[in-house]
Amino acid sequence: MQSLSEMDFFTEYGEGNRYKIEEVIGKGSYGVVCSALDTHTGDKVAIKKINDIFEHVSDATRILREIKLLRLLRHPDIVEIKHILLPPSRREFKDIYVVFELMESDLHQVIKANDDLTPEHYQFFLYQLLRGLKYIHTANVFHRDLKPKNILANADCKLKICDFGLARVAFSDTPTAIFWTDYVATRWYRAPELCGSFFSKYTPAIDIWSIGxxxxxxxxxxxxxxxxxxxxxLDIITDLLGTPSTEAISRIRNEKARRYLSSMRWKKPIPFTQKFPNADPLALRLLERMLSFEPKDRPNAEEALADPYFRNIANVDREPSAQPVTKLEFDFERRRITKEDIRELIYREILEYHPNMLREYLEGTESAGFMYPSAVEHFKKQFAYLEEHYAKGSTAAPPERQHNSLPRPSVLYSDNRPQSTANITEDLSKCVLKDNTQEMQQASASVSANGVPQGGVARPGKVVGSVLRYGNCSTSTAEQYEHRQAVRNPNPALATNSVSPRGSYPRRSPSCKTETGES
Known part of the structure; x- marks a missing residue:
């Protein structure tokens, strides 16, 4: 009689059967993202297919970095990886299928489509971004590529940070100012200390600039x-902030940028009240701090959350810190690794979502050469069908599965034992910060990660599905969190009607700029 673990393994595998593919919602050089229905839970999910991940070791390393970070960083303001399908072969797989929670849009689309957002929206959006950033930074992680397209959004105003492919970990035994040579994030949101230099010394203040x-x-x-x-x-930055001081210029590492700023005509800073005439004065005071030319003058995320601008919604119990990421998790960053090394490391990450397989792997009892029965081949056909018809504007559903699973009698064990036959039209009045202590307790206790597909968002104005209601952080694990040193408002309760009821996201004028000029 087969053991329970073997039954669990064959029941668990073939989990692709549980997802019903619906439509393409994003496409890029990495592959394609489809929305799907999880038939077990009824949840809408996004499945990101990443093609030929081992063609370039650098690309595979980025994928490994992202799925690892999203497993380790679990927070309401960071998107979640819900599952990764087990590949049919440990040694030969080329594609992976990552299942994320589905979000309806991204902040780039929200900004472009809405010209009547209220001050309460601005405050709530910034609060979520800074709270997520505090968690990321206290884990000793720098995101390095924060921009509106990497902030996913729902019609209830919930935001989640995504795309950690450029993120890096600064370990506790190294200086806080780290040198990295591969910074290629979008120029428009890049801090001035990084401009013109691909060999930069920087701190988490670069993420604060991007949030600003x-x-x-x-x-x-x-x-x-x-x-x-x-x-x-540099011209348009100094047009607003004025010519930086000689000391600030001397700290810029790139010689050409330093020489250019030194020879620049003197510019007087423009008052933020003139640049943003209708904004809350408290919001502008915080924005001016975040956009300081000097990194040392910018507040960290925790200090920004303690700013008077958030006096009516801030609550330190909803703003947890993270445990620092261990050096062991990112040892691969410190050495030269081969394609086979990366394949094994990614396979090991995938097993985190398959506990029975992980146990066999750690115990050394896994049969590495066995071709496990899976739904991956059918997934390939479904994705190929959608990709082929996506460019033609077709909304036809992909072909259904022909079989739910392999017949039980056809599955054999290695010892030949036979098997038993046994639109974003949702009302903006939902934009409130509700206190859901139980949900956050579960989120804080879990070590699984959150993640999101790059570009995996809905077409503007189209609702592709709902996600779980947003919850807040609990005080039950307060001993794990750092206590804020700054003096906070003694009454941090959030008014449940802090965001006034609005209609669905209206369209913004088509004259708005897009990111066509980004690097």
Whole structure:
């Protein structure tokens, strides 16, 4: 009689049967993202197919980095990886299928489509971004690529940070100022200390600058610093902030950028009240701090959350810190690794979503050469069908599965034992920060990660599905969190009607700029 673990293994595998593919919602160089229905839970999910991940070791490393970070960083303001399908072969797989929670749009589309967002929206959006960033930074992680397209959004105003492919970990035994040579994030949201340099010394303050740029874009409906190149980027930054001090210029590592700023005519800073005439003065004071030319003058995420601007919604119990990421998890970043090494590491990450297989793997009892029965081949056909018809504008559903699973009698064990036959039209009045202690307790206790597909968002104005209601952080694990040093408002309760009822997201004027000029 077969053991319970074997029964669990064959029941667990073939989990692709549980997902009903619906439509393409994103496409890029990595592959394609489809919305799907989880027939076991009834939830809408996004399934990201990543093609030929081992063609380039650098791309495979980025994928490994992202799925690992999203497993380790579990927080309401960071998107979640719900599952990764087990590949049919440990040694030979080329594609992976990652199942994420489905979000309806991204902040880029929300900004472009809405010109009547209220001050309460701005405040709630910035609060979520800073709270998520506090969690990321206390884990010793720098995101390095924060921009509106990497902030997913739902019609209830819930935001989640995604795309950690450029993120890096700063370990506790290394200086807080880290040198990295591969910074290639979008120029418009890049801190001035990074402009014109691919060999930069920087701190988590780069993410604070990016959040400041995103917040300014929320206030005006268009990018704050849409530089056409590095020189133009520095020009428009200094047009607003004024010519930096000699000391600030001397700290810029790139010689050409330093020489350009030194020879620049003197510019007087423009008052933020003039640049953003209708904004809350408290919001502008915080924005001015986040957009300081000098990194040391920017607040960290925790200090920003303690700003008077958030006096009516801030609550330290809803703003947890993370446990620092261990050096062991990212040992692969410190050594030269081969394609086979990366394949094994990614396979090991996939097993985190298959506990029975993981146990066999750790115990050394896994049969590595066995071709496990799976739904991956059918998934390939479904994705191929959608990709082929996507460009033609077809909304036809992909072909249904012909069989739910292999017949039980046809599955054999290695010892030949036989098997037993046994639109974003939702009312904006939902934009409230509800206190759901139980949900956050579960989120805080879990070590599984959150993640989201890059580009895996709905077409503007189209509702593709709902996600679980947003919950807040609990105090039950308060000993794990750092206590804020800044003095907070003694009455941080959030009014449940802090965001006034609004209609569905209206369209913004088509004259709004897009990110066509980004690097």
């Amino acid at each position: 740029c995103i917040f300014a874009e929320l206030l005006t409906g268009k990018p704050l610093f849409p530089g056409k190149n590095v020189v133009h980027q």
